[in-house]
Amino acid sequence: MPQPDLTAPLRLVTAIRPYDWGSVTALPELFGTEPTGEPQAELWMGAHPGAPSLAGGVPLNELIARDPAGALGERTAARFGAALPYLLKVLAIERPLSLQVHPTAEQARAGYAAETAKGIALDDFARTYKDASHKPEMVCAVTPFHGLCGFRDPAATAGLLDGLGVPGLAPWITTLRGAEPARAVREVFAAMLDDAARPLRAEIERALLDRRDGGLAVYGDIARAYPGDPGIAAALLLNHVSLRPGEALYLGAGVPHAYLGGIGVEIMANSDNVLRCGLTSKYVDVPELMRVVDFAPSEPFVVEPQHDAAGAYAYRPPAAEFALTRYELTGEDSLSLPAGVPQIVLCVEGEGRLGDEVTLRPGQSAFVPAAAPSLLLSGKGMIYRAEPGDFTM
Secondary structure, three states: OOOOOOOOOEEEEOEEEOOOOEEOOHHHHHHOOOOOOOOEOEEEEOOOOOOOOEEOOEEHHHHHHHOHHHHHOHHHHHHHOOOOOEEEEEEEEOOOOOEEEOOOHHHHHHHHHHHHHOOOOOOOOOOOOOOOOOOOEEEEEOOOEEEEEEEOOHHHHHHHHHOOOOHHHHHHHHHHHHOOHHHHHHHHHHHHHOHHHHHHHHHHHHHHHOOOOOOOHHHHHHHHHOOOOOHHHHHOOEEEEEEOOOOEEEEOOOOOEEEEEEEEEEEEEOOOOOEEEEOOOOOOOHHHHHHHOOOOOOOOEEEOOEEOOOOEEEEOOOOOOOEEEEEEEEOOOOEEOOOOOOEEEEEEEEEEEEOOOEEEOOOOEEEEOOOOOOOEEEEEEEEEEEEOOOOOO
């Protein structure tokens, strides 16, 4: 296959992942496409070898490998090698995702090397580390979006557990109120996931099933979605966070989380490394998750965008691999996009035009190679643009 022209934007042919937590109808309704009858959970745009987009008929990871400087720019290629440093997705969440955490870069390299040395195939169900990269990520809400993120202050969690009215929780409540915060969270989290707690977890689940309002309602929803899952109890330790459209949440290494519902544009380092402990049909690796998770209580990291008069909202989280800009185009102005960096431009609503070359409609995207000149973005609708982040981080 000949190398496509890297001085012009290239339409992407993308993959949709049919994970069981995805919505059958949300993405078809958003993008004006026909439902397939199966869940459409994640639309992937990028060069991850697990599902690389096609650009000019060539897998994007292969296109980049052929000419890293032309596709990525010399500065990006020098920093990240012959690989696009980010992966862009659209998530459509019908039921809770797994309770999960992502490793640091050092943990990812070591875990990937260890599993490779053991001969565990990349597509093996029990493979935890799919690549050697960390996976910081940020999700920007397209519709009202909510999830669990970071461990709540243990004293507040003790009050929440008290409200369940389950006498067997008394020792955990005492630990949460009396021990040093990170130690208290670690001890209770580990105890909740231990098989010895199975009878107590069943009591917690029964107590949650009738909770449909108040502070425990969201955990009742989880209990109804995943009957018998050990992650139901562990989820009670995490903050519940709700995002309005346009608000964004950043997750660094070690932060436990589970997205619960809504549509969002997600950007992350170019990785698929996820360690899970519950709320999933995928592989669960509790010992490795316990080694990676950060037990210090923390508030959700909501990213405030920088807004300009042209309708651009720039999200700049503390990640070297990625940054995201959201455009609310009115049809009146054209905006100049930077040159010299690898960009993915996605249309979520309305229409966007990249110069005279490419018109994007909902669900369509294009890769803008670093070798392309500065392009004008115009149209009317909601457009997202991904690019590398600040390399100094």
